[in-house]
Amino acid sequence: MATTTVPETKSPIGRDTPRIDGRLKVTGAAQYTSDFHFPGQLYAVPVEATIASGRIAELDTSAAEAMPNVRAVLHRKNIGKLYRAAKPKGFDGITDERRPPFADDVIRYYGQYVAVAIADTFETAKAAADAVRVRYAKEVPNVSPELTVDGEPDVDSERGDPERAFAGAAVKIDATYVTPVETHNPIELHATTALWDGERLTVYESTQAVSNARTVVAQMLGVPRENVRIISRFLGSGFGGKLWPWSHTLIAAAAARELGKPIKLVLSRKMMFQAVGHRPRTVQRVRVAADRDGKLVSLQHDVVNHTSMLDDYSEGCGESTPSHYSCPNVRVTSGLTRRHVGAPTSMRGPGRVPGLYATESAMNELAVAAGIDPLALRLANEPATDEGKKRPFSSRHLVECFTVGAERFGWAKRDPKVGAMRRDGLTLGWGMAGASWIAARFPAAATVELNDDGSARVACGTQDIGTGTYTILAQLVAEKTGVALEKIEVVLGDTTLPEGPISGGSMATGSLVPAVFQAAEQAVASLLETATKTQGTPFAGKKSADLAFEGGRVRTKDGSAAMPFAELLRQAEVRRVVGSGRADGTFDQMDTAKVTTHSYGAHFVEVTWQPSTARLRVSRVVTVIDAGRILNPLAGRNQIEGSVVMGIGMALFEETAYDPRNGAPINSSLADYVMAVNADVPSLDVTFLDYPDMEINALGARGIGEIGLAGVAAAITDAVHHATGVRVRELPVKIEHLLA
Numbered sequence: 001m002a003t004t005t006v007p008e009t010k011s012p013i014g015r016d017t018p019r020i021d022g023r024l025k026v027t028g029a030a031q032y033t034s035d036f037h038f039p040g041q042l043y044a045v046p047v048e049a050t051i052a053s054g055r056i057a058e059l060d061t062s063a064a065e066a067m068p069n070v071r072a073v074l075h076r077k078n079i080g081k082l083y084r085a086a087k088p089k090g091f092d093g094i095t096d097e098r099r100p101p102f103a104d105d106v107i108r109y110y111g112q113y114v115a116v117a118i119a120d121t122f123e124t125a126k127a128a129a130d131a132v133r134v135r136y137a138k139e140v141p142n143v144s145p146e147l148t149v150d151g152e153p154d155v156d157s158e159r160g161d162p163e164r165a166f167a168g169a170a171v172k173i174d175a176t177y178v179t180p181v182e183t184h185n186p187i188e189l190h191a192t193t194a195l196w197d198g199e200r201l202t203v204y205e206s207t208q209a210v211s212n213a214r215t216v217v218a219q220m221l222g223v224p225r226e227n228v229r230i231i232s233r234f235l236g237s238g239f240g241g242k243l244w245p246w247s248h249t250l251i252a253a254a255a256a257r258e259l260g261k262p263i264k265l266v267l268s269r270k271m272m273f274q275a276v277g278h279r280p281r282t283v284q285r286v287r288v289a290a291d292r293d294g295k296l297v298s299l300q301h302d303v304v305n306h307t308s309m310l311d312d313y314s315e316g317c318g319e320s321t322p323s324h325y326s327c328p329n330v331r332v333t334s335g336l337t338r339r340h341v342g343a344p345t346s347m348r349g350p351g352r353v354p355g356l357y358a359t360e361s362a363m364n365e366l367a368v369a370a371g372i373d374p375l376a377l378r379l380a381n382e383p384a385t386d387e388g389k390k391r392p393f394s395s396r397h398l399v400e401c402f403t404v405g406a407e408r409f410g411w412a413k414r415d416p417k418v419g420a421m422r423r424d425g426l427t428l429g430w431g432m433a434g435a436s437w438i439a440a441r442f443p444a445a446a447t448v449e450l451n452d453d454g455s456a457r458v459a460c461g462t463q464d465i466g467t468g469t470y471t472i473l474a475q476l477v478a479e480k481t482g483v484a485l486e487k488i489e490v491v492l493g494d495t496t497l498p499e500g501p502i503s504g505g506s507m508a509t510g511s512l513v514p515a516v517f518q519a520a521e522q523a524v525a526s527l528l529e530t531a532t533k534t535q536g537t538p539f540a541g542k543k544s545a546d547l548a549f550e551g552g553r554v555r556t557k558d559g560s561a562a563m564p565f566a567e568l569l570r571q572a573e574v575r576r577v578v579g580s581g582r583a584d585g586t587f588d589q590m591d592t593a594k595v596t597t598h599s600y601g602a603h604f605v606e607v608t609w610q611p612s613t614a615r616l617r618v619s620r621v622v623t624v625i626d627a628g629r630i631l632n633p634l635a636g637r638n639q640i641e642g643s644v645v646m647g648i649g650m651a652l653f654e655e656t657a658y659d660p661r662n663g664a665p666i667n668s669s670l671a672d673y674v675m676a677v678n679a680d681v682p683s684l685d686v687t688f689l690d691y692p693d694m695e696i697n698a699l700g701a702r703g704i705g706e707i708g709l710a711g712v713a714a715a716i717t718d719a720v721h722h723a724t725g726v727r728v729r730e731l732p733v734k735i736e737h738l739l740a
Helices: 022-027 122-131 162-167 210-221 247-259 352-370 374-380 398-409 469-481 508-532 565-572 633-652 712-724 735-739
Strands: 042-048 054-060 070-074 113-119 133-138 154-159 171-179 191-196 201-205 228-231 263-266 282-290 296-307 330-338 426-438 444-451 456-459 488-491 547-550 553-556 562-564 576-583 598-610 615-626 683-688
Touching: 042 122, 042 247, 054 113, 070 122, 070 247, 113 122, 113 247, 162 282, 162 296, 162 330, 171 352, 191 247, 201 210, 201 247, 210 228, 210 247, 247 263, 282 352, 296 352, 352 374, 352 426, 352 712, 374 398, 374 426, 398 426, 398 598, 398 615, 398 683, 426 712, 444 469, 444 508, 444 565, 456 469, 456 508, 469 488, 469 508, 508 547, 508 553, 508 565, 508 576, 553 565, 562 565, 598 712, 615 633, 615 712, 633 683, 633 712
Parallel strands: 042 263, 201 228, 296 330, 456 488, 615 683
Antiparallel strands: 042 113, 054 133, 070 113, 154 330, 171 282, 191 201, 191 263, 282 296, 426 598, 444 456, 444 576, 547 553, 553 562, 598 615
């Protein structure tokens, strides 16, 4: 199904490695947030607003409170004091909805929580929530899909004179591209289980950032940060929707404080479409121009996305535009417009995924207008340096991504005429696009222990959202210590552990490498020092500098003696040696860094089109990724394959629609919100170039969670045009587009 160019190696790094937590997940032993149960636990079900704009005129909880086994109905007047989240510092203290729940009687989006019912069972709590009566002073909501910037747009990047260059260019494209609202739909629903002991709060939470959640919950609850503990052992994915805390988390925590009982709150699938974020709708005008030879002379990228009525969320669609191709005249602007919807948030590949859909689509259109192959157009405009930041790239192999992908796909056989290629009675369409994603590190800390039973333990307060972080940390420790993977315990997902990075931005793995390596090195140093002081061993009285540690054995460098570390520790009567590691981040220094660190990729897509039945299908995808050294190709391929499938959903299926009468998401179920499923998955061919980028860490590893999604939709719509002659500029591609 998929291939890779990464060679096999005896080192645990770079080998196809099954996930060490896989058995726990497939046997049901892995505990997700909603799996935790505690004595005296109560269940909470929020009451959701059924309008998107207006005010609460009356809230009647009497019928609900009179129901048997209902413990409370909490709302603005009785939930206790909650505070507005402070402006975050870096990646700590972030929440996309800073207003505390129940803060006022104003309704700003459909599904906004107005109360919460708490009872002995979930069924009773749900019945009580349904029994709460709310009378509203309604106003007409604005959920219009027509987006124009409120006020003046921001100029995010500018060089040269793009307007003048565009006006005088030989070949030019001026087109507007639209991406719809997309809703995160991980298998695991958002969930919170909160316990309050009178002073301290413990929260079991579905989160991609345990440390950030701790800060936000402490701020909004008004308690010291050290009195809050966040635990997230396993996640059923998040796609960015679980990066930052949402209102339901604070509601559960406040309810636990008010009632003195454990509170469990699990959102319904319908609620997932309302109050826990989405990728915002974007409208992007791209003006791109070239000379007769296809050299770019002007590139203008103007973006607007919707945001909520209170909070500003910019999708950042123009992030890659200043540096992706060589062009002397560039201008990127962005702006927001407010709508009566819940706060948008990061969704896999925020910014660059919708942004590259627009700019890569425009490049494909420019190629047609210039009579140039779209691959040749890109190769002709490869930059030697980052022209936006005016500095070199740390490592950039995008040209090789294009050329390797073209070879594997058979691009040279492409007939550029629309509808000219056929197979088995179907019309073929071939399209392609490039991709890029940022690469950097967040601060991270870890501890590593070597135990007298021959096992090892690595601990870090990060989390595994399904991407394989448990396995990667085990691989890192195995690389440094020689301890077998099956004898390494990995402990994650708890704020009592050394503080780790968020699982976002494709930066967790790259951030963890230096911290875990340093911790392992410290543990080994402690082991060697112990060896020199342990009588009865061949190392007693020697200097630690004369010793080495390889393959789980302490040895003399001259090769005269060796001993398994477990035996050494037992002889020394030491239970364990421990090392700590800490590494600074680089993300906040990206604007001032000496080099630009990015990952790159290329997608080549084949679609089949059957006009008689209007049947369109993605039949083949070849993807080549330049993301530094690949630590676990098996998990890496899984990440890219999942990204490509998500890109198929973005191009052909996914769209959340809002009812203009009440602002409700219309298709708020998995029956009506269409996503790519197994039957839609084509042949996938994934290749990693595997060039280490030593600017990131000692292994040269960059993250790959998001790069595989960037550019997929543009390659698909290009293939659709090649097959049908229809240029679709508003996603998703619909049958009515192709029948027009």
